[in-house]
Amino acid sequence: MAAISVTDLRKSFGDFEAVKGVSFEVGTGEVFGFLGPNGAGKTTTINMLCTLTKPTSGHAEVAGFDVVAARDDVRRHIGLVFQDPTLDGYLSAEQNLRLHAELYGVESKVVKPRMEQVLRMVGLWERRDSQVMTFSGGMRRRLEIARGLMHSPRVLFLDEPTIGLDPQTRASIWGYIRQLQQSEEITIFMTTHYMDEAEFCGRIAIMDGGEIVALDTPEALKEAVGADRIRIETADDERAIAELGERFGLEATVSEGAVSFAVADGEEFVPRLFAELQVPISSVNLSRPTLDDVFMSHTGSTIRDAEESSSKNRNRAVMQAMHAGGRR
Amino acid sequence: MSDAKPRPRAMASTTEPATAGAGTGAPAPPPTVEVRVPPRSWRSEVRAVKIVWRRELIRFQKDRMRIVTSLVQPLLFLFVLGSGLQQLSAASTDGVDLKTFIYPGVLCISVMFTGMFSAASIVWDREFGFLREMMVAPVRRSSIVIGKVFGGATVASLQGLILLALAWAVHVPYSVGLVLGVFALQLLLAFSITAFGVMIAARITQIQSFMGVMQMIVTPMFFISGALFPSGDLPGWLAVLNRLDPVTYAVTPMRTLIFNNLNLSAEATHTLNPPITWFGWEVPIALQVFMVFALGMVMLGVAIAEFNAGD
Numbered sequence: 001m002a003a004i005s006v007t008d009l010r011k012s013f014g015d016f017e018a019v020k021g022v023s024f025e026v027g028t029g030e031v032f033g034f035l036g037p038n039g040a041g042k043t044t045t046i047n048m049l050c051t052l053t054k055p056t057s058g059h060a061e062v063a064g065f066d067v068v069a070a071r072d073d074v075r076r077h078i079g080l081v082f083q084d085p086t087l088d089g090y091l092s093a094e095q096n097l098r099l100h101a102e103l104y105g106v107e108s109k110v111v112k113p114r115m116e117q118v119l120r121m122v123g124l125w126e127r128r129d130s131q132v133m134t135f136s137g138g139m140r141r142r143l144e145i146a147r148g149l150m151h152s153p154r155v156l157f158l159d160e161p162t163i164g165l166d167p168q169t170r171a172s173i174w175g176y177i178r179q180l181q182q183s184e185e186i187t188i189f190m191t192t193h194y195m196d197e198a199e200f201c202g203r204i205a206i207m208d209g210g211e212i213v214a215l216d217t218p219e220a221l222k223e224a225v226g227a228d229r230i231r232i233e234t235a236d237d238e239r240a241i242a243e244l245g246e247r248f249g250l251e252a253t254v255s256e257g258a259v260s261f262a263v264a265d266g267e268e269f270v271p272r273l274f275a276e277l278q279v280p281i282s283s284v285n286l287s288r289p290t291l292d293d294v295f296m297s298h299t300g301s302t303i304r305d306a307e308e309s310s311s312k313n314r315n316r317a318v319m320q321a322m323h324a325g326g327r328r
Numbered sequence: 329m330s331d332a333k334p335r336p337r338a339m340a341s342t343t344e345p346a347t348a349g350a351g352t353g354a355p356a357p358p359p360t361v362e363v364r365v366p367p368r369s370w371r372s373e374v375r376a377v378k379i380v381w382r383r384e385l386i387r388f389q390k391d392r393m394r395i396v397t398s399l400v401q402p403l404l405f406l407f408v409l410g411s412g413l414q415q416l417s418a419a420s421t422d423g424v425d426l427k428t429f430i431y432p433g434v435l436c437i438s439v440m441f442t443g444m445f446s447a448a449s450i451v452w453d454r455e456f457g458f459l460r461e462m463m464v465a466p467v468r469r470s471s472i473v474i475g476k477v478f479g480g481a482t483v484a485s486l487q488g489l490i491l492l493a494l495a496w497a498v499h500v501p502y503s504v505g506l507v508l509g510v511f512a513l514q515l516l517l518a519f520s521i522t523a524f525g526v527m528i529a530a531r532i533t534q535i536q537s538f539m540g541v542m543q544m545i546v547t548p549m550f551f552i553s554g555a556l557f558p559s560g561d562l563p564g565w566l567a568v569l570n571r572l573d574p575v576t577y578a579v580t581p582m583r584t585l586i587f588n589n590l591n592l593s594a595e596a597t598h599t600l601n602p603p604i605t606w607f608g609w610e611v612p613i614a615l616q617v618f619m620v621f622a623l624g625m626v627m628l629g630v631a632i633a634e635f636n637a638g639d
Contacts, residue, residue, distance in 0.1 A: 050464070051464075052464060072466040073466075075464060075465065075466040076466040080464060082457070082460065084457050085456075085457055086456075086457035086458055086460045086461040087457075087458065087461075088383070088387075088453075088456075088458045088461075089456065090386075090387050090390055090391070091383070091386060091387070095383075095386065098379075099379050099383060100461070100465075102375050102376065102378070102379035103375075103376050103379060103461075103462065103465035103466075103467060104465060104466060105371075105372035105375060105376075105466070105467075131390075
C-alpha cells in the first residue's frame with residue numbers, strides 16, 4: 001500500500017494558482033523529497049497532505065485515509081514538523097511532549113517509555129526538565145522532531161527540517177531520519193531547497209511554479225541530464241553565446257555571471273572550445289551533473305534564480321490579494 | 329523495557345552527531361516503543377480539555393511576575409482610592425468603611441483583568457506558533473477552546489483567592505460560606521470574561537490590538553458596573569448603562585454576599601447595596617448569577633464556532 005497517493009491535486013488562492021495539479025505516490029518506508037525554490041508550491045502541497053489546507057480540487061490519501069473526508073484519521077497517523085517553531089517555551093521539554101501525547105490520546109502507560117526513547121534519540125533526554133525557552137535553535141528543532149514522533153506516526157512530514165541550522169545539527173537530523181527509516185519503517189516526506197540534502201532522499205520530486213517537473217531517484221535524474229556542464233567566464237558573454245550556437249549548435253545561457261551550457265563529453269570538448277571559440281575565455285569549469293543541473297535542465301534556471309523570480313511573483317500575488325480586500 | 333532513571337552518557341548532548349548506522353561505539357538505540365493512537369472518543373476529548381487546562385495552570389505557576397503585577401491594580405483601588413475617598417464620604421456611608429464597600433468590586437476587578445490576560449494567551453499562542461500544534465491535533469477544536477476557557481477561569485479565580493486573604497484588612501470576617509461563595513462567584517465571572525476574551529481572540533490576531541480592544545471594552549464595563557459606587561440613585565443615562573452592563577450582575581451578588589456577612593444597619597445596606605431594579609422590578613440575585621453564567625455559555629459557544637470556522 002502506498003503511504004501517500006496524490007491525484008491531480010490543486011490549490012488556488014484567489015487568482016493565484018499555487019499548486020497546478022500534482023500527482024504522485026510515495027511507498028511505505030520511503031524517504032521522499034520535495035525539491036524546489038521558495039514559492040514553488042511545496043509548503044502548500046505539504047499543508048494539503050497534512051489537512052491544514054483544503055485542496056481546491058483533486059484527491060489525496062495519506063496512510064490510507066482521504067485528507068478531506070477523514071481528516072482526523074490522517075492527523076492521527078502523521079507527525080508534523082513545521083518550518084516555524086510551535087513549541088511552548090514556558091514548558092519543559094518533557095511537558096511539551098506530554099501535552100502532545102495527551103492531545104493525540106497516546107495510551108498513558110506507554111507515554112513515559114516512548115518519551116524516553118524519542119528524547120534519547122535526539123540527544124535531549126538529559127535536558128528534559130529544562131524550559132524550552134533556554135534551548136538553542138538546533139535543540140528546538142530536534143525536540144520538535146521528537147514530539148512529531150511521540151505518537152508513532154506512519155508518515156512524518158518535515159517542512160524544511162534543516163533550514164537555518166548549523167552543519168553539525170543538519171548531519172544529526174539526517175542521522176535520525178535514516179535511523180527512523182530502519183527501526184520504525186516510517187515514511188518520510190520532506191521539503192528542502194538544499195540540493196546536497198536532496199541527494200539523501202530515496203526519490204525526489206522537483207517542483208517549480210506549482211508543478212512537478214521531474215520525479216525519480218537522484219541518480220536517475222542526474223543520469224537523465226546525461227551531459228556534463230561547462231561554465232566559462234568570457235570577455236563578451238553575448239558573443240560567446242552566439243558563437244556557441246553557430247559553431248557547435250549548443251544552447252547556452254548566462255547564470256550567476258557565467259556562460260553555462262551542457263555538452264556530452266566535457267573533457268574532450270574543452271580543448272576544441274579553446275581552439276575554436278573567438279571570444280577570449282578567462283576561466284573554465286567542468287562539472288558532472290548535479291541536482292542543480294537537473295533542476296536547471298527542467299526549469300531553465302538555477303534554484304537561486306528561480307527563488308528570486310518566484311518571490312517577486314508571490315509578492316505580486318499578495319499585493320493583489322490585499323487590493324481585493326481579502327483577509328489573510 | 330526501559331528504565332526511567334537517566335543513564336549517564338559520555339557524549340555532550342548538544343554536539344552529538346548521530347551517525348548513520350547508529351552503530352560504532354555509540355550505545356545501541358533503545359527498543360522502539362509501540363504506540364497505538366486509539367480512535368477518537370469522548371475520553372480523548374476529555375484528556376485534551378484536561379491537558380490544555382493543566383497547561384494554563386503550569387504556565388501561571390511559572391509566571392510569578394504575572395501574579396505580582398496583576399495584584400497592583402486591585403490593591404491601588406482598595407487601599408489608595410478606598411482610604412483617600414474615605415475622607416469625603418464618611419458621612420454618607422452610614423459608618424461603613426469605604427474600603428469595605430469597595431472590596432466586593434475589587435474582588436470582581438481582579439478576576440476580570442486576570443481573565444482578560446488569560447484569554448490573551450491564546451493570541452500569544454498564535455503568535456508563537458503553539459496554537460498550530462493544538463489545532464492540528466486529532467481532537468475537536470471545541471475541546472481546545474473549552475480547556476483554554478476553563479484554564480483561564482481557574483487561574484483568574486486563584487488570583488482572586490489572594491485578594492480574599494485580605495478580607496481582614498477591610499473588616500470583613502471570614503466564614504466558610506463567605507470563602508466558598510466568593511470563590512464560586514469569582515469562578516463564574518472569570519469564566520464569562522475568559523470566554524468573552526477567547527471569543528474576541530478568535531478574530532483579533534495581534535496582541536497589541538487585542539489588548540487595546542479588551543481595555544476599551546472591559547474598563548468601561550467595570551466602571552459602569554457599580555463596582556465603585558452604589559447603583560441606587562444614578563442619573564438616568566448612567567442607570568440605563570448600569571442595567572445593560574453584564575458586570576453589574578456579577579458585582580451586585582458579590583456585594584450582597586459580603587454584606588450579608590457583616591452586621592450592617594438596614595439603612596446602610598439600603599444606601600450602599602440597593603437592589604437592582606428593571607422598571608421598578610427587583611431582579612433576584614439568583615437570576616443575576618444565572619445571567620452571568622448564561623452569557624458566558626453563549627460567548628463560549630460563539631468562540632467555539634469561530635475557531636471551528638477557521639482554516
